[in-house]
Amino acid sequence: MDQGGDNSDKMYEGLEPDFEEMYDDLDPYFEEMYDDVKPNFDAMNDRVEPVMIDLIDVFTTGMMFDTRDELLKWARNVGRENGIVVVIFRSETATARSRTKTKLILGCERSGKYRHWKNPNLTRSTWTRKCECPFRLRGTRSSVGDEWYLHVICGLHNHELAKKLTGHSFLCRLSQNEKNVLGDMTKNLVKPKNILMTLRDHNVESLTTIKQVYNAR
Structure with a gap:
């Protein structure tokens, strides 16, 4: 019986799998699999970085506009073509006593900050499009005529441009x-x-x- 037991041990010893060899063969496959699921920290960090897109070139023009409305229409059309919404930020009209010119300040719809509701009992979604975008245009009426010309104060946007509007x-x-x-x-x-x-x-x-x-x- 003892000899039979010894023979069976030798028999099973030859059938035992070589686990070290199996792991050596599988190592490259596991590494390949984990490479696919490892987080791309570089890409994540890139997304965290602030966005700055300069559109000064597309809004710079030597055109003279016959009216304020024509200037506004041109600026909004250019904005729409580039994925932004141009809005009136401020409008000033010169008076006889004032030395300032009649002008129109335009900005991005995402300019400024979100204003919280005065009534604390009212609930509203905290998501807002406002992100203090610095983009500014200035339309000024000529001092020698009724024509208007456009000047880019700041062409930068601190957000991604819309893919569709x-x-x-x-x-x-x-x-x-x-x-x-x-x-x-x-x-x-x-x-x-x-x-x-x-x-x-x-x-x-x-x-x-x-x-x-x-x-x-």
């Missing part, structure tokens, strides 16, 4: 004429999708969405 509450506001068209078509029981098509036919640059048509009916 379709449905934006500010850019997609309906004009009074569009509201009249929508009202007339609604009275005639025209479907919202057909109303939207009509609005876009009249204004090829329209960013209005079907949701806004439903809300305005």
Whole structure:
């Protein structure tokens, strides 16, 4: 029996797997797997860094505008093409006693800080688009005529530019004429999708969405 036991030990000894050899073979595969799931700390750090995008070149122009509205329209169109919304930050009108010129200060919609509600009992989402964006433009009326010219005060944006602005509450506001068209078509029981098509036919640059048509009916 003792000899049989010795023989069985020798037999199983030859069948025992070589675990060291198996781990050696699997090591490169495990390393490959873990390389795929390891966090990319460099990329994470890059995302944490503040964003600074300079659009001074696209807003710099030597054009003279016949009216204030033409200047404002041009600035907003350029902003929309580059993924930002240009808003009026301040407007000043020169008077006979004042030495200041009539001017228009434009900025990014993300300028300034979020203002908390005065009533503490009212709850509101803490998310805000305001991030103190420093972007500023100044439109000034010529002292020798009615023309306006544009100057870039600061072309920097401290946020990512929007990839699309379709449905934006500010850019997609309906004009009074569009509201009249929508009202007339609604009275005639025209479907919202057909109303939207009509609005876009009249204004090829329209960013209005079907949701806004439903809300305005």
